[in-house]
Amino acid sequence: MSVVRPQPPEDPIHYDPAATLAAGTVSPAALAALAPRLDAARTESLADVDRWRSGGTQAGEVLDAAFVDLPDRLLAAYKTDRTTSELFAILQTARRIREAVDRVIVLGIGGSYMGTRALFEALCHPFHNELPRGERGGRPRLSFEGFNVDNDSAQGLMDLVAPAGTPRSDDLLDRWAMLVVSKSGGTLETAAATRLFLTTLARAVGGDRKRLAESVVPITGKTGKLAALAQAIGCPDVFDIPDGVGGRFSVFTAVGLLPAAIVGIDVVQLLEGAAAMNRRFREAPVADNPVLQFVGVGHLAEQAGATIRVLSSWSNRLEAVGLWYDQLLSESLGKDGKGATPLTTVTTRDLHSRGQQHQDGRRDKLITNVIVGEPRRDRLALPPLAGVAANEDQLDDLVGKTWPEMLTAATAGTNEAYAEAKRPTADILLPRIDEHTVGQLLQMLMLATVVEGRLVGTNPYGQPGVEAYKHFMMRRLRA
Numbered sequence: 381m382s383v384v385r386p387q388p389p390e391d392p393i394h395y396d397p398a399a400t401l402a403a404g405t406v407s408p409a410a411l412a413a414l415a416p417r418l419d420a421a422r423t424e425s426l427a428d429v430d431r432w433r434s435g436g437t438q439a440g441e442v443l444d445a446a447f448v449d450l451p452d453r454l455l456a457a458y459k460t461d462r463t464t465s466e467l468f469a470i471l472q473t474a475r476r477i478r479e480a481v482d483r484v485i486v487l488g489i490g491g492s493y494m495g496t497r498a499l500f501e502a503l504c505h506p507f508h509n510e511l512p513r514g515e516r517g518g519r520p521r522l523s524f525e526g527f528n529v530d531n532d533s534a535q536g537l538m539d540l541v542a543p544a545g546t547p548r549s550d551d552l553l554d555r556w557a558m559l560v561v562s563k564s565g566g567t568l569e570t571a572a573a574t575r576l577f578l579t580t581l582a583r584a585v586g587g588d589r590k591r592l593a594e595s596v597v598p599i600t601g602k603t604g605k606l607a608a609l610a611q612a613i614g615c616p617d618v619f620d621i622p623d624g625v626g627g628r629f630s631v632f633t634a635v636g637l638l639p640a641a642i643v644g645i646d647v648v649q650l651l652e653g654a655a656a657m658n659r660r661f662r663e664a665p666v667a668d669n670p671v672l673q674f675v676g677v678g679h680l681a682e683q684a685g686a687t688i689r690v691l692s693s694w695s696n697r698l699e700a701v702g703l704w705y706d707q708l709l710s711e712s713l714g715k716d717g718k719g720a721t722p723l724t725t726v727t728t729r730d731l732h733s734r735g736q737q738h739q740d741g742r743r744d745k746l747i748t749n750v751i752v753g754e755p756r757r758d759r760l761a762l763p764p765l766a767g768v769a770a771n772e773d774q775l776d777d778l779v780g781k782t783w784p785e786m787l788t789a790a791t792a793g794t795n796e797a798y799a800e801a802k803r804p805t806a807d808i809l810l811p812r813i814d815e816h817t818v819g820q821l822l823q824m825l826m827l828a829t830v831v832e833g834r835l836v837g838t839n840p841y842g843q844p845g846v847e848a849y850k851h852f853m854m855r856r857l858r859a
């Protein structure tokens with residue numbers, strides 16, 4: 381048997397806006413004329429990284445640019461001094477948790493959980509949590525809470541780990557752990573859920589303080605209430621969300637990497653994909669640069685009235701990537717009365733709910749398809765009905781057509797219909813959904829968001845608008 385592991389593919393993803401140009405929403409000349417400003421926005425976004433590192437932040441300015449070269453730094457440290465690297469520590473803890481429990485509950489909200497959810501849904505078995513442990517390769521189930529204050533949904537998860545408040549058995553298959561993720565350490569939704577599940581976990585481990593501490597992994601800023609709680613519990617593993625990396629840009633810190641590694645995602649390949657996108661972003665000329673072309677087309681389309689950006693995923697697996705991107709774009713650029721409105725759809729599903737409006741409704745949308753070249757699994761083919769019925773459904777002429785063939789026909793047919801109605805569409809093409817392509821895609825979308833911010837004069841970092849609801853909520857609770 382060969383001991384050489386096959387090299388996973390590292391094909392690039394592509395961005396193709398040809399149909400938006402053909403629809404006339406954005407002219408090729410306008411896009412070419414924007415090139416110097418896109419180049420300048422790239423330079424400024426990269427200079428932000430140096431400015432942040434050298435402490436050149438202006439008074440009162442939020443500058444969370446350290447996410448940009450984070451994948452490169454994590455990989456470099458892992459390759460040069462493996463055992464002291466952050467990635468090694470993440471992988472070690474992932475292995476310890478994986479072997480100790482059969483369910484991991486991630487508590488977090490916004491940027492502290494949406495990236496993890498995107499990775500989980502894109503890269504794990506679509507029914508991971510429903511599979512028996514053996515078929516999950518010994519990897520725990522992953523559940524999410526603390527992203528809302530929904531009484532019944534929290535109770536629903538409690539039913540799984542402690543029905544009627546009573547912990548299940550101490551068998552491996554009933555054991556669970558929790559990852560608590562909060563950069564500030566003080567977000568009420570996450571903090572309330574932490575109390576709830578911490579007290580339940582304390583009962584589950586029979587009051588054993590050491591086991592409790594080992595079953596809770598906080599991921600947080602260096603200081604704050606969660607860091608203090610972690611110290612009080614005595615958690616042996618606590619991961620830092622580094623300074624200079626904001627919540628919605630934190631998917632390639634322990635926030636996303638630890639849960640991803642626990643459920644068996646190849647986090648090294650994920651980071652390799654992100655680093656590959658960084659290279660293209662830095663080096664490719666504007667006209668061949670997927671990040672800059674994506675920004676340019678979105679910006680010009682918005683000026684032409686397409687203020688709604690639909691990210692249309694042609695795979696169920698990428699819906700949570702779309703929701704993560706909705707949050708990224710909204711919190712980063714929805715400021716000072718400006719910013720396009722993002723909207724995630726899954727096609728063909730949503731052609732039966734939103735298709736009418738996208739084809740015939742207000743002309744305020746740019747549709748960016750996310751199209752996947754190859755499925756991960758063998759191709760399903762339409763079977764004959766022989767022995768069950770005759771040709772009542774009149775599909776005999778399609779027998780043998782595969783699911784990917786039907787999806788390709790749907791994609792091409794939808795784009796054709798939009799083109800006929802001069803509806804602008806563009807395509808992001810993923811050769812397949814794997815760690816490398818998802819790493820590229822997430823990094824591309826994060827880079828595009830900050831470049832667009834610099835292009836339009838909006839600071840993409842920080843989310844001052846979210847403070848208002850927190851203030852009024854806490855005032856009411858403490859009245």
Ligand code: PA5
Nearest residue numbers: 490491492562563564567627628
């Ligand atoms: O992008 C962001 O910074 C936000 O979405 C935060 O992630 C979210 O508000 C949660 O904050 P925290 O991690 O401090 O609990």
